[in-house]
Amino acid sequence: MAITPPTARLWWKEPVHRTELVWIIVAFLWGLVMFFMMIWWHATGEQNLATETYRTTPNAFYAKTEAMVQQYRVRDVNGIPVVRPPVGSDVYMIGRMWLWYPALELVKGQTYRLHLSALDLQHGFSLQPVNINVQVHPGYQHVLTITPDQAGEFSIVCNEYCGLGHHTMLGKIYVTDASGVTP
Amino acid sequence: MSEATFRTCPTTGLKVDLNAQKLIKANAVAAVVFLAIGGLFGLTVALTRWPAVHLLPADWFYLALTAHGLDVLLLWIIFFEIAVLYFASSTLLNCRIAAPRWGWVAFWMMLAGGLITNVAVLQGQSTVMFTSYPPMMAAQHFYLGLILFAVGALVAVGIFFGTLVIAREERTYEGSIPLVTFGALTAAIIAVFTLASGAVILIPTWLWSMGLISTIDPLMYKLVWWAMGHSSQQINVSAHVAVWYAIAAMLFGARPLSEKVSRGAFLLYILFLQLASAHHLLVEPGLSSEWKVFNTSYAMYLAVLGSMIHGLTVPGSIEAAQRRRGFDKGFFEWLRKAPWGNPAFSGMFMSLVMFGFLGGISGVVMGTEQINIIMHNTLYVPGHFHGTVVAGTTLAFMAITYLLIPLIFQREIRFPRLAKWQPYLFGLGVAGISLFMMGAGTLGVSRRHWDITFADAPLDFSYPEAAFLMLALNGLSAIAAALGGLFYVVVVVASVFFGRKVEGRVALEAPAGKSAVASYGSSESLKIPGTLLLVGVFFVAFVLYYFVNWKYLSDIWPMR
Numbered sequence: 001m002a003i004t005p006p007t008a009r010l011w012w013k014e015p016v017h018r019t020e021l022v023w024i025i026v027a028f029l030w031g032l033v034m035f036f037m038m039i040w041w042h043a044t045g046e047q048n049l050a051t052e053t054y055r056t057t058p059n060a061f062y063a064k065t066e067a068m069v070q071q072y073r074v075r076d077v078n079g080i081p082v083v084r085p086p087v088g089s090d091v092y093m094i095g096r097m098w099l100w101y102p103a104l105e106l107v108k109g110q111t112y113r114l115h116l117s118a119l120d121l122q123h124g125f126s127l128q129p130v131n132i133n134v135q136v137h138p139g140y141q142h143v144l145t146i147t148p149d150q151a152g153e154f155s156i157v158c159n160e161y162c163g164l165g166h167h168t169m170l171g172k173i174y175v176t177d178a179s180g181v182t183p
Numbered sequence: 184m185s186e187a188t189f190r191t192c193p194t195t196g197l198k199v200d201l202n203a204q205k206l207i208k209a210n211a212v213a214a215v216v217f218l219a220i221g222g223l224f225g226l227t228v229a230l231t232r233w234p235a236v237h238l239l240p241a242d243w244f245y246l247a248l249t250a251h252g253l254d255v256l257l258l259w260i261i262f263f264e265i266a267v268l269y270f271a272s273s274t275l276l277n278c279r280i281a282a283p284r285w286g287w288v289a290f291w292m293m294l295a296g297g298l299i300t301n302v303a304v305l306q307g308q309s310t311v312m313f314t315s316y317p318p319m320m321a322a323q324h325f326y327l328g329l330i331l332f333a334v335g336a337l338v339a340v341g342i343f344f345g346t347l348v349i350a351r352e353e354r355t356y357e358g359s360i361p362l363v364t365f366g367a368l369t370a371a372i373i374a375v376f377t378l379a380s381g382a383v384i385l386i387p388t389w390l391w392s393m394g395l396i397s398t399i400d401p402l403m404y405k406l407v408w409w410a411m412g413h414s415s416q417q418i419n420v421s422a423h424v425a426v427w428y429a430i431a432a433m434l435f436g437a438r439p440l441s442e443k444v445s446r447g448a449f450l451l452y453i454l455f456l457q458l459a460s461a462h463h464l465l466v467e468p469g470l471s472s473e474w475k476v477f478n479t480s481y482a483m484y485l486a487v488l489g490s491m492i493h494g495l496t497v498p499g500s501i502e503a504a505q506r507r508r509g510f511d512k513g514f515f516e517w518l519r520k521a522p523w524g525n526p527a528f529s530g531m532f533m534s535l536v537m538f539g540f541l542g543g544i545s546g547v548v549m550g551t552e553q554i555n556i557i558m559h560n561t562l563y564v565p566g567h568f569h570g571t572v573v574a575g576t577t578l579a580f581m582a583i584t585y586l587l588i589p590l591i592f593q594r595e596i597r598f599p600r601l602a603k604w605q606p607y608l609f610g611l612g613v614a615g616i617s618l619f620m621m622g623a624g625t626l627g628v629s630r631r632h633w634d635i636t637f638a639d640a641p642l643d644f645s646y647p648e649a650a651f652l653m654l655a656l657n658g659l660s661a662i663a664a665a666l667g668g669l670f671y672v673v674v675v676v677a678s679v680f681f682g683r684k685v686e687g688r689v690a691l692e693a694p695a696g697k698s699a700v701a702s703y704g705s706s707e708s709l710k711i712p713g714t715l716l717l718v719g720v721f722f723v724a725f726v727l728y729y730f731v732n733w734k735y736l737s738d739i740w741p742m743r
Binding site for chain 1: 241242245275310311312316318319356357358359360361362363400401402428429431432433436437438439440441442443444445465466467468469470471472476480483484485487488491492495496499500547551552553555556557558559560561627629630631632633634635637639640641642644646647709711715718722725726729733736737739740741742743
């Protein structure tokens with residue numbers, strides 16, 4: 001029994017039944033499939049998380065973001081600036097208690113370098129309803145190269161607990177089609 | 184040191200050290216108390232998530248969520264695991280327990296630590312979630328309590344190792360240690376790594392909270408903290424797999440299909456499970472993809488291999504035993520005629536099935552580097568770990584309680600009808616909690632979130648309607664699970680304190696069929712078609728669900 005010492009003292013010499021062997025081999029091969037699937041997706045898949053990261057400080061990151069806001073602000077939404085940066089440019093977004101700043105207006109099918117960092121605590125960048133989720137740390141500047149392939153209004157939820165106003169923390173990304181219209 | 188005194192168990196013939204028995208009782212009782220407290224917090228969390236009920240105000244919701252995580256994930260489970268370690272070493276090996284006084288030191292340290300941290304949370308200055316990610320800071324005594332608890336647990340694990348050494352020296356058993364003790368040893372080895380990692384990160388964080396250290400790097404914290412946070416879940420896996428084997432042995436006299444294979448599977452846990460700290464860092468900046476791929480897959484899924492092996496050998500050993508006992512017809516007579524009215528069996532078997540189908544598959548899928556992008560920090564995460572830690576570990580621990588009460592506490596089970604239904608109610612509720620949270624997570628709903636309607640936010644957003652339905656169903660499931668949990672606590676308290684004293688033998692074994700057939704277990708005569716069918720269904724579900732999620736991933740915005 002499993003609660004008593006093995007009956008055969010040399011239990012490691014007992015032969016293993018084919019049933020068990022086959023299952024072990026199947027499970028092992030399946031593990032290999034899953035392992036190489038991740039590597040294969042790095043080579044051929046279109047959704048891989050960037051690893052490009054820089055150290056930064058809240059002040060430095062805020063300064064860069066603010067410069068972009070000053071240059072490319074097109075309008076406001078509920079007092080929050082909406083920025084329409086040039087296609088292909090470096091775009092900055094701050095996570096802070098309790099807002100994603102600023103709102104962005106991007107063009108469908110174009111590629112942007114999205115820089116993410118936090119000013120105070122950790123935050124969770126959760127783009128809905130697309131469902132892209134990335135952790136955002138203070139002191140680290142994470143650069144994602146993204147290509148919005150749908151036009152429309154998208155919201156960024158914070159999905160890392162960041163204090164009592166956490167559930168009010170939202171942001172916006174508007175994606176227009178090539179003529180500049182948000183459907 | 185005083186001489187150890189023993190009683191002989193009339194049911195098993197094992198010599199039980201009375202010091203060990205007292206320690207097992209104390210740790211198990213503390214575990215159940217924290218389960219009751221933590222479970223209650225959990226119910227309030229689920230009822231707040233249910234938009235139509237929305238029970239607690241925001242500050243209390245986040246406080247309750249922090250307390251829920253600490254009390255059930257840490258205190259209930261580790262106290263119970265210490266009881267299991269003492270049982271698997273001292274009792275199963277017929278041996279006196281090493282240094283019982285240190286056992287009490289460990290117990291009081293753990294209890295004091297647990298209480299201090301609970302007080303810190305209830306004072307309201309430590310609403311930092313179970314994970315307490317910096318730069319968010321809790322009160323000093325929040326960390327102090329955790330450190331005390333971890334050091335106490337480490338002492339208890341040391342006593343387990345000491346007992347193994349004594350048993351070997353005093354030759355209290357023949358040959359090798361039993362498989363269940365081997366599983367407990369696996370849990371203990373992982374526990375050393377876990378608790379040491381906890382000390383390594385919590386001590387500097389404590390110093391930081393006192394102002395003695397200026398900063399704690401948030402990424403470094405996460406890396407080391409999860410070496411405790413995730414590895415402690417691997418203690419659970421090892422411990423509850425050992426519990427599955429123990430219940431199968433006690434009820435059916437089941438022996439492992441192959442000692443070598445089952446022990447090899449535990450060995451894979453020791454070697455590879457700890458890499459899973461990476462599961463929590465897959466969408467973090469600053470870590471390479473190579474690091475993520477290697478670690479998140481436990482080096483090519485070798486720990487998953489271990490679990491898939493147990494997934495065959497545990498039900499397989501029951502099937503083989505049942506067939507030998509006469510239930511040999513067709514694919515499933517062995518399972519149909521199993522003692523479904525015995526909560527030790529029904530709890531154990533549901534734990535096995537749900538750990539595999541709900542917790543296991545979802546964990547591997549979510550832990551795939553790229554797929555994590557569509558799941559990280561959504562409700563999918565708690566959905567997954569309620570499948571592993573609650574449906575898997577907690578249900579298994581509840582199941583073995585029904586055997587420990589007559590054997591160790593020497594009391595009859597009070598309210599046997601309540602006990603009979605308890606695992607079903609709890610299991611059904613937890614299955615619902617797990618599934619509906621995973622459903623909401625698939626729709627993008629954030630975890631640790633008070634208001635999915637975003638009523639107070641400066642911008643407008645709402646999750647899809649289906650998410651509201653999922654959270655309502657989650658609330659209903661939580662009510663069922665909480666009732667099941669309440670039944671458990673009532674049965675345990677009533678039996679332990681007011682149960683009739685057990686005299687003589689306890690009838691543990693499930694009734695046998697007509698006649699025993701030929702022996703099993705050798706490499707020639709193994710016949711487990713029912714189990715093969717079950718693992719076949721599991722495998723197909725696993726593969727399909729895995730690729731469905733790659734399909735979901737391929738639909739999101741291209742990113743690199």
